[in-house]
Amino acid sequence: MSQSSDPKRDELHDRLVDQALREVLGGETPPDLSDKILAAAEKQEFVSSQRKEHVMGKSGGGYRFWSVGAVAACLLVGLGIVVFSFQGRQLALERNQEVALESRQRTAVPQTAAEPANHPSRPPQPSPSNRAAGPKGQGRDKAAKWAWENLDGGTQGVLGQPFVTMRQEFSGDLDIPFSPPPNANSEAEVLQQLTARQQEEYSARDEKGRGPGRGGDKYDRLFENPFRPVEDYPLSTFSIDVDTASYANVRRFLLEEGRLPPPDAVRIEELINYFDYDYAGPEDDVPFAAHIEAAGCPWKAGHRLVRIGLKGKQIEQDQRPPRNLVFLLDVSGSMNSPDKLPLLKKGMKLLAGQLGENDRVAIVVYASAEGLALPSTSGAEREKIIAALDELQAGGSTAGGAGIELAYRIAQENFIEGGVNRVLLCTDGDFNVGTTSTGDLQRMVEQRAASGVFLSVLGFGRGNLNDAMMETISNKGNGNYAYIDGITEARKVLVEQMGGTLVTIAKDVKIQVEFNPAQVAAYRLIGYENRILAAEDFNDDKKDAGEIGAGHTVTALYEVVPFGEKIDVPSVDPLKYQAPARPRDDAVASKEMLTLKVRYKEPDGDTSRLLEFPLVEGGDAFGKSSRDFQFASAVAAFGMLLRGSEHRGTATYDAVLEIASAAKGPDVHGYRSELLEMVRRAQSLSRR
Amino acid sequence: MATLVRAHQAGVWRYLRFLGCDPAEADDLVQETFLTVLREPFELRSPTQTAAYLRMVARNRLLMARRKQRRVPTAIDLEAAEAVWARVAGEDGLNHYLVALNDCLEAAVSPRVRRALELQYRDRASRAEIAAALDMAVEGVKTLLRRARSALRDCVERKVGK
Numbered sequence: 001m002s003q004s005s006d007p008k009r010d011e012l013h014d015r016l017v018d019q020a021l022r023e024v025l026g027g028e029t030p031p032d033l034s035d036k037i038l039a040a041a042e043k044q045e046f047v048s049s050q051r052k053e054h055v056m057g058k059s060g061g062g063y064r065f066w067s068v069g070a071v072a073a074c075l076l077v078g079l080g081i082v083v084f085s086f087q088g089r090q091l092a093l094e095r096n097q098e099v100a101l102e103s104r105q106r107t108a109v110p111q112t113a114a115e116p117a118n119h120p121s122r123p124p125q126p127s128p129s130n131r132a133a134g135p136k137g138q139g140r141d142k143a144a145k146w147a148w149e150n151l152d153g154g155t156q157g158v159l160g161q162p163f164v165t166m167r168q169e170f171s172g173d174l175d176i177p178f179s180p181p182p183n184a185n186s187e188a189e190v191l192q193q194l195t196a197r198q199q200e201e202y203s204a205r206d207e208k209g210r211g212p213g214r215g216g217d218k219y220d221r222l223f224e225n226p227f228r229p230v231e232d233y234p235l236s237t238f239s240i241d242v243d244t245a246s247y248a249n250v251r252r253f254l255l256e257e258g259r260l261p262p263p264d265a266v267r268i269e270e271l272i273n274y275f276d277y278d279y280a281g282p283e284d285d286v287p288f289a290a291h292i293e294a295a296g297c298p299w300k301a302g303h304r305l306v307r308i309g310l311k312g313k314q315i316e317q318d319q320r321p322p323r324n325l326v327f328l329l330d331v332s333g334s335m336n337s338p339d340k341l342p343l344l345k346k347g348m349k350l351l352a353g354q355l356g357e358n359d360r361v362a363i364v365v366y367a368s369a370e371g372l373a374l375p376s377t378s379g380a381e382r383e384k385i386i387a388a389l390d391e392l393q394a395g396g397s398t399a400g401g402a403g404i405e406l407a408y409r410i411a412q413e414n415f416i417e418g419g420v421n422r423v424l425l426c427t428d429g430d431f432n433v434g435t436t437s438t439g440d441l442q443r444m445v446e447q448r449a450a451s452g453v454f455l456s457v458l459g460f461g462r463g464n465l466n467d468a469m470m471e472t473i474s475n476k477g478n479g480n481y482a483y484i485d486g487i488t489e490a491r492k493v494l495v496e497q498m499g500g501t502l503v504t505i506a507k508d509v510k511i512q513v514e515f516n517p518a519q520v521a522a523y524r525l526i527g528y529e530n531r532i533l534a535a536e537d538f539n540d541d542k543k544d545a546g547e548i549g550a551g552h553t554v555t556a557l558y559e560v561v562p563f564g565e566k567i568d569v570p571s572v573d574p575l576k577y578q579a580p581a582r583p584r585d586d587a588v589a590s591k592e593m594l595t596l597k598v599r600y601k602e603p604d605g606d607t608s609r610l611l612e613f614p615l616v617e618g619g620d621a622f623g624k625s626s627r628d629f630q631f632a633s634a635v636a637a638f639g640m641l642l643r644g645s646e647h648r649g650t651a652t653y654d655a656v657l658e659i660a661s662a663a664k665g666p667d668v669h670g671y672r673s674e675l676l677e678m679v680r681r682a683q684s685l686s687r688r
Numbered sequence: 689m690a691t692l693v694r695a696h697q698a699g700v701w702r703y704l705r706f707l708g709c710d711p712a713e714a715d716d717l718v719q720e721t722f723l724t725v726l727r728e729p730f731e732l733r734s735p736t737q738t739a740a741y742l743r744m745v746a747r748n749r750l751l752m753a754r755r756k757q758r759r760v761p762t763a764i765d766l767e768a769a770e771a772v773w774a775r776v777a778g779e780d781g782l783n784h785y786l787v788a789l790n791d792c793l794e795a796a797v798s799p800r801v802r803r804a805l806e807l808q809y810r811d812r813a814s815r816a817e818i819a820a821a822l823d824m825a826v827e828g829v830k831t832l833l834r835r836a837r838s839a840l841r842d843c844v845e846r847k848v849g850k
Contacts, residue, residue: 008765012772015764017841019706020782020789025809028711030701034693037719041689041726332728333745393748429728 219264220468222529224645227522227561227569230515231580235535237512238528239545240310240554243471244493245459245483246270250642251674252462252485254681261642265467268639269527269556275635275671277553277628279311287506288312288548292596292615294560295625298659299637299649302565305622306523306558306615307629308513308596312505315550320503322358322419324376328407330427331365331392339485340461344426345389347490352386354495355379362410363388366403376414404444411453420503421453422479427470428461441469445477446544452604454504454547455479458493471530478507478547503550506600508608510545511556512538514595518588519617522561522569524647526636538599541608548600557636559647560593593617630663631672638679641686653683693722696739699781700746703773707750708764717753721746739781743770776845788847789840796843801836808833 022028228236246267253261282289289311297303327348335341355361359379365371374388407423415421445455455477457470465483474481482493510533515523525532537543548554561567574580592614599608622630637651637659656679664672700721704714724745747766777785793802800822807813807821818833819826 008768009772012764012769013776013841013845014837016706016772016776016785017789017837017844019702020786020844021805021809021837021840023702023782024786024789024793025806026812027810030698030705031711031715033697033701033715033718034690037693037697037722037726038690040719041693041723333724333741333748334728336744 217265217462217465218468219262220471220530222264222267222643224643224647225525225527225529225532227524227559227567227647229522229567229569230517230520232572234517235512235514235538236523236525236558237510237533237535237538238525238556239475239531239533240509240511240548240556241267241269241528241531241546242273242548242552242554243267243270243474243481244274245467245471245481247274248483248485248489249459249465249467251678252483254678254685255674256485257462258681258685260682260685263643266639266642267527267529268636268643269531271639272527272555272557272632272635273553275631275675277309277311277555277632278665279309279553279628281311281551282313286313286609286611287600287602288509288598290596290598290611290613292613293626293629294593294615294617295620295629296622297559297649298622298630298633298655299640299651300559300647301650302562303649304560304562304617305629305633306560306594307632308511308556308558309628310509310548310554310598312548312550312552315503315505322360322416323355323379324360324411324414324416324419324421326362326364326376326407326411326414326423328364328366328403328423328425329373329392330403330425330429332429335428335460336393337461340428341392343484343487343490344458344460345392346487347484347494348389349386350491351494352379352382352389355382355385360414360416361385362407362414363392364403364407364410365392366406372406372410376410404441408444408448408453412448412451415452422456423448423453423477424456424458425470425473426458426460428459429466441473442476445473449476449478457481459483475546476544478504478544480547480549497549504547504603505550507547507603508541508543508545509548509554509598509600510538510543510608512597512599513558514597515560516587516590516592516594517563517583518590519563519593520560521563521565522567524559526557526559527639528556538597539608541601541606555632557632591616627663627665630659631665634660634663635675638675638682642682653679653686657683689726692725692738695735696742696781697722699739699777699783700742702782703743703777704746704750706773706777707747707766707769709750713753717746717749720749720753724749735780740774743773776848784848785844788844791847792840792843796839797836801832804829804832805836 246265247270249265250261250271253259253265279291280289291309291311292306293309294304294306297305329335329341329344331341335344352361357378357380360376361374361379362372362376363374365373373392374385377384377388379385404423404425407425411421411423449455455474456479457474457477459465459467459470459481460483471481482489484490484493512535513523531546533543533545546554594615596613596615598611598613600611601608622633634656637648638653638656639645640648641651641653641656657676660672660679661676664676667673697718701714701718704717705711709717721742725742747770751766793805797805804818804822807818813821815826815829819829822829824832
């Protein structure tokens with residue numbers, strides 16, 4: 001049965017039998033390197049922070065890192081003997097001591113139960129399996145800690161030579177409160193029950209994502225914008241956001257993984273902005289046009305919904321400026337899954353097909369050591385680009401800091417005046433060696449953006465996605481953040497949007513809306529929670545804001561409580577020393593509901609320009625509004641339902657479906673139909 | 689972290705030996721593998737996925753080491769080796785396999801063959817020495833051992849359910 005006809009496989013099977021026999025009969029057991037590894041790992045952080053400057057900017061630094069790390073670990077272990085022999089200390093340190101003492105002196109260690117340290121000794125010798133499960137390291141334990149050995153019961157080797165030495169110790173390390181299950185009769189049962197519980201814990205964590213410094217996807221907590229009374233807050237200021245990552249991420253949760261997304265993964269403005277709306281482009285030489293529309297609010301009777309739409313001017317294919325693109329690819333081990341590096345490679349091959357001879361592409365990879373996989377190459381040399389892509393392999397860990405420096409340097413060296421100069425960071429997670437902190441990265445990315453090299457971030461996969469950090473650094477780098485959940489999205493972002501995402505037509509685009517207190521009692525900006533600016537930032541040209549690309553549309557919705565409607569916001573006591581501001585007489589007379597002000601800078605400019613657009617409300621019912629208005633409001637309602645928003649009013653999945661399918665329009669690419677599918681899926685998931 | 693290392697370090701070591709590392713090299717690469725993994729916030733996955741991820745990192749460390757030494761990447765086909773390992777050795781770093789092999793040695797092997805295997809693996813006897821001890825031709829020893837390994841392989845794979 002197991003004899004296969006493949007000789008190569010047979011040979012490998014023989015090899016395995018041979019190896020197993022060497023262990024079972026010959027006593028060639030694996031050494032126990034745990035303590036050595038743990039000690040080295042503990043020092044690793046220390047060493048890597050000490051060596052930060054040295055590692056950065058050098059290729060091949062990884063190997064040196066290891067040797068220095070090993071030397072430092074040895075020194076520290078030695079130091080540990082001197083320092084810690086006087087203190088009953090933590091488990092791992094105590095182990096270091098035992099190991100070091102044993103391996104150097106080969107004498108019994110009196111203070112703890114004997115622990116065989118047979119690791120560096122050659123030839124290998126059989127290891128006695130009875131490790132004492134003595135109560136060590138109590139100070140560190142958060143939960144009940146216990147140990148057992150020989151999980152399989154009778155795993156004693158032949159001829160009295162034990163070959164399986166397995167010991168599991170659950171302690172505070174895992175951060176899961178562990179205690180022996182009460183109804184377990186045998187160790188095997190204990191193991192089984194614990195594993196099941198562990199799995200539950202893990203999947204429960206995955207549901208919500210995790211906090212910083214932990215594995216798992218990371219999402220920043222979002223607090224929804226509340227209703228603001230116009231009396232106290234006449235101005236609403238925010239930065240535009242053209243990201244769409246949240247939509248693709250939500251789509252993956254719903255359609256592929258069949259579960260509701262964690263609320264903090266849902267950024268409503270990114271859901272709305274995923275779709276193109278049919279706004280007219282600008283006619284004169286301004287980079288974009290603004291369109292305002294108002295109608296009844298579909299989820300709250302009496303409220304009004306105001307939509308602000310910006311449309312960037314189109315750039316024809318033949319007028320597109322040359323591109324200098326540097327892809328910074330994470331090729332760490334975790335990228336080695338079909339939805340990560342292989343998907344990225346496919347997407348980049350599609351892009352390679354679109355490049356012209358004036359375009360340049362380079363590929364920088366980062367893992368244990370950063371490296372240049374493809375020097376800056378003309379778009380005409382497609383084969384060369386594709387060959388470089390084919391050679392990429394995932395492996396090693398992430399050293400993003402050094403990689404990003406190299407990528408920026410190459411972008412700078414090949415800078416095209418008047419062209420698109422951009423670093424595209426493609427990753428599934430973190431940077432954690434070199435420029436480590438998000439703060440450092442932000443500062444660096446900000447500096448580089450000022451010099452004309454912008455940054456885009458493409459997120460991939462699940463498990464370690466640092467959504468929060470990726471969004472932050474793409475914002476700082478005058479870039480955008482997209483989540484690639486499949487080849488369709490890869491094509492949309494890398495091929496279809498190449499005109500939009502990559503050709504920035506205006507930067508630091510800020511929106512400020514002044515509401516007329518004679519018309520509006522309160523308002524609420526839907527989404528854009530992490531894009532809110534202070535009112536004074538609007539005129540401050542030093543304050544960074546979002547970019548808009550060629551042909552891009554940006555949409556924002558306000559839910560407005562008209563003057564005279566009851567507003568449900570906590571009241572503030574009347575001021576003792578000031579009279580409350582009163583609307584100006586001409587405001588009362590004005591029919592204007594609000595004035596939209598937009599500030600932007602030319603892509604290479606430093607001073608902003610201001611555009612103003614007043615809105616006069618016509619009092620239209622929702623049914624009279626434009627198709628795009630209706631569709632956007634359905635998407636907003638969908639987002640609120642997914643977030644479990646307190647402002648969702650009477651919104652239901654059914655209502656969303658009804659509005660969205662009526663307002664779907666021609667839907668050439670099928671994106672809107674896909675939304676309907678997502679709504680249906682969310683509806684059925686939420687019923688469970 | 690400690691749990692991860694303790695549960696998997698032996699398996700990774702065995703795996704590296706299987707891929708052709710000598711014991712000292714396996715020691716080094718096991719450490720590198722775990723340090724690589726522990727440098728990133730480690731995502732807790734199912735034991736099977738964890739073991740597979742560790743093996744992948746170990747393979748990459750091996751390839752990098754070989755590149756540094758300017759040696760031929762590896763004598764054996766890593767992908768095929770991984771496929772074989774994943775199929776029969778699985779998530780527990782060969783533990784089940786070893787238990788099964790132990791049973792098979794008790795049950796499925798004649799005392800004579802058992803003696804030959806012990807001579808070869810435990811006493812590191814040469815074929816000639818084995819032939820002398822068992823009173824048979826040197827050529828016969830080779831066949832005997834080959835058949836024994838083949839029978840053991842069948843028996844073990846039946847036991848581990850592959």
